[in-house]
Amino acid sequence: MNASDTTAGDELAPGFGRTWTESMIATFAVEAARLGELDRLSGDGDFGRNLTSAYARVEQEVATARPRTYREWLTCVSRGFLGTGGTSGPLFGMFFRELARCAQGDEPTPAELGAGLAAGLAVVQRYGQAEVGHKTMVDALSPAADALAVPGATLRDAAAAAARGAESTSSIIARRGRASYVGEASRGVLDPGAVAVALIVQLAADAAG
Amino acid sequence: MMAPSGRGETVVRRSLANDPDDLVAEALEGLALAHPTLLRYDAEHGFVARAAPAPDKVALVSGGGSGHEPLHASFVGTGMLDVAVPGAVFASPTALQLYEATRAADAGRGVLHIVKNYTGDVINFTIARELADEDDAVATEVVLVDDDLATDPATDPATDPAETDDGGPGRRGTAAVVAVEKICGAAAEAGADLATVAALGRRVAGRARSMALALTAGTHPGESRPAFELDGDEVELGVGIHGERGRSRVPMASADELTSLLVEPLLASLELARGGGVVAIVNGLGSTYPLELHVAARAVHRLVTAQGLRVDRFLVGSYVTSLDMHGVSVTLLPVDEELLRLWDAPVRTPALTW
Numbered sequence: 136m137n138a139s140d141t142t143a144g145d146e147l148a149p150g151f152g153r154t155w156t157e158s159m160i161a162t163f164a165v166e167a168a169r170l171g172e173l174d175r176l177s178g179d180g181d182f183g184r185n186l187t188s189a190y191a192r193v194e195q196e197v198a199t200a201r202p203r204t205y206r207e208w209l210t211c212v213s214r215g216f217l218g219t220g221g222t223s224g225p226l227f228g229m230f231f232r233e234l235a236r237c238a239q240g241d242e243p244t245p246a247e248l249g250a251g252l253a254a255g256l257a258v259v260q261r262y263g264q265a266e267v268g269h270k271t272m273v274d275a276l277s278p279a280a281d282a283l284a285v286p287g288a289t290l291r292d293a294a295a296a297a298a299r300g301a302e303s304t305s306s307i308i309a310r311r312g313r314a315s316y317v318g319e320a321s322r323g324v325l326d327p328g329a330v331a332v333a334l335i336v337q338l339a340a341d342a343a344g
Numbered sequence: 345m346m347a348p349s350g351r352g353e354t355v356v357r358r359s360l361a362n363d364p365d366d367l368v369a370e371a372l373e374g375l376a377l378a379h380p381t382l383l384r385y386d387a388e389h390g391f392v393a394r395a396a397p398a399p400d401k402v403a404l405v406s407g408g409g410s411g412h413e414p415l416h417a418s419f420v421g422t423g424m425l426d427v428a429v430p431g432a433v434f435a436s437p438t439a440l441q442l443y444e445a446t447r448a449a450d451a452g453r454g455v456l457h458i459v460k461n462y463t464g465d466v467i468n469f470t471i472a473r474e475l476a477d478e479d480d481a482v483a484t485e486v487v488l489v490d491d492d493l494a495t496d497p498a499t500d501p502a503t504d505p506a507e508t509d510d511g512g513p514g515r516r517g518t519a520a521v522v523a524v525e526k527i528c529g530a531a532a533e534a535g536a537d538l539a540t541v542a543a544l545g546r547r548v549a550g551r552a553r554s555m556a557l558a559l560t561a562g563t564h565p566g567e568s569r570p571a572f573e574l575d576g577d578e579v580e581l582g583v584g585i586h587g588e589r590g591r592s593r594v595p596m597a598s599a600d601e602l603t604s605l606l607v608e609p610l611l612a613s614l615e616l617a618r619g620g621g622v623v624a625i626v627n628g629l630g631s632t633y634p635l636e637l638h639v640a641a642r643a644v645h646r647l648v649t650a651q652g653l654r655v656d657r658f659l660v661g662s663y664v665t666s667l668d669m670h671g672v673s674v675t676l677l678p679v680d681e682e683l684l685r686l687w688d689a690p691v692r693t694p695a696l697t698w
Contacts, residue, residue: 217471218440220432225439225467262467 144275146242147343152205155342156193156212161188162338163331173327177309177320182327189219189227209235223328226263226272230255242310245290248339249283252293256280267300269310270321272328275300279336290340294333301325301333357563357570357668360618364566368410368430375417379694382421383424389444390437391429392417398426402532402541403449406458406525407442408465408512409434411562412585414695415521415664421693424529425458425642426451433547433564442472447480453482454538456590458524458545460517461490485538487528491520491554491675493613494582494591503565504662516584519627519664519675520552523687526696530689544686552677553613556623558583562667581605585629585666599636603643606674611651616678618652625675628662632672637661640672648676657687663695 163186171183191213202208213235217228237243237251256276265271265279275297282288282296304326308319361367372392376385384395391407406416407429415466416428427449431437437445446455448595455476459469476482493499495515528545529689536544558580561570564587571587574580582591594605616622626641628634641660648655656679679687689698 214440217443217475218438220435220438220464222464222467225471228439229471262471 146240146244146303146321147205147248149242151242151342152208155339156197156202156208158338158342159212159335160190160194162334166331166334170197170327170331173325173330177324177326182223182331185219185221185223186331189224192216192218203241205253206235206239220310222263226259227331229258229262230272230276245283245288245343248281248290249288249293252276252280252283252336263311268307270304270307270326270329271309272326272332274304274307274326275329275332275336279332290336294337294340297333297336301329304329356568358568359563359565361565367565368432371413372409372417374428375694382692382694383417386448389448390441391427391445391446391448392420393448394420394422395428397451398533399451400423400453401451401535402453402538403427403451403455404443404458404525404529404532404541405429405442405449405455406521407437407445407469408460409436409460409586410533411564411667412664414662416525417524418528418695419525419693421691423533423689423691424525424693424696436462436468437551439468439471439475442468443475446472446476446484447484450480450482454485454578456528456532456538456541456545457484457486457652458521458528459486459488460521461488461514462516463513470613483538485542487524487542487549489517489521489524489549490515491552492516492518492584493550493553493555493609495584496613499609499613518554518556518585519625519673520549520554520677522625522659522663522696523552523623523675523677524548526691527683527686529691530686533689544683548677548683551614552675553610554673554675555610556583556585556590556627556629556671556673557581557606558600558629558666558669559596559632560669560670561587562665564667570648580671580672583666583669583671584671587666587669599639600643600646601670602673603640604647606672607647607676610674610676611648611653614676614678615619616651616653619654621654621678621679621684622648623657623659623677624648624655625663625673625677626658626660627664627673627675629669629673630662630665631668631669631670632662634661637672641672644674656684691694 140299167183167186174182195209213231233254234251237247265273278300279293279297283293309321354541372385375395376383403426410430411433419425422426427445429437429445457469475486492515524545528541561572563570577596578593580590581594
């Protein structure tokens, strides 16, 4: 790492975990309907409701646990999803669990977040058995983790990579996950799981300032 | 005057429910109220546990979607489960529910998960074990129950072998789960360690096979139509317990003929040696009445003994249901002396007591 990368080893600003969590709660309250609509076009239509239910649980967890550190905030997000059904509940729950566990200090460094994204990708692939190109959340998560693994990369780079990955799902036919049952009908529709991941990484970049 | 019936119109199903979203929680509350000395319902964490937790034994936790009652909650009690974790109707309990249940169940000797083979259940139970292991150092084991012969890739001509190699879901878990819970429960109660109880469970799950048929599909609470429609002269053969369609449709026939369509493939797949014994479970799927079940039981007994085999124990009743499905499943479990002794051990639960 060269001298100009002075921020790469530093913790993100105090309050990053809280800002990220609160912005996810606020954003998905609005976006869940749009993502649910994508799921109705290509899957079984329960994704919007599961997201709404998951973030409602996150709010309950926050009210009960009174989190202070990044790890505590993200653990609330993880438990919110692990308490939600469908396939998205357990997979996003384990993804956020890895992200929660990545930080040593009160807030993560960009490098720790990069390692967290990579570990999150690994756990999602382990449980979901999905590869890039299967039209799932992995299509956004994998490029985001790759982008952040480059020395000096920022969360903005990861967010841009995740957005491109999510866009790419429009042209593929689903191989795994919710849309795999409808085959050709999934072509031309963005995968809502990948779009949700792109949004989550974008909100992390915004929270990092 | 009552409206004349039999005009071929579909009868709209009704159910005894308040808000359908509250059905499961309200029923569990009622179950615990009906059996206060046996059960308690933890509404906050969403599980049913023994009223008096057993100390110093391996804990047994099972669970799955609701709609299969009395499975699993009514098998909580001495000699069977310690904790049951119900999901919404036909939906897996969540990973967090299962994790909290696993932590609550552990009495220091470890926890055995008994899981019917469905993708959602398998993922959520696996995550619960990972969390319990990493965050609480609770030792866990799992027995996967996959007894449904109708979904056996080896016998289903409709299964694409490539799909199986690709990690297809395999056989579904159905009524054999009762035998697994009973036999593991007896071993745990007698003080067996976690590895021994798990090995017994795998032995039972590995041997038992089941087949089911339906005369009418079940209807989701809050809905007015069954999961699939059958003409009056059709029977759905090889049905699951979630309103899935079966493997084939056969013409309506007598109880003896229909029962043989279940028993013959089971006997063929089990390849039992003459002189061997089985535990037979004749299970109603929700709205099959006891007279019908015992007619089927009689036929099962005749078919099994005609092969030179013994029915060592017989369980006849509705134990693993599919809402109000009108149908029956038959489970055959080849047994030895050890399994019979554990089967015969005392049990005291709302749905099974001897």
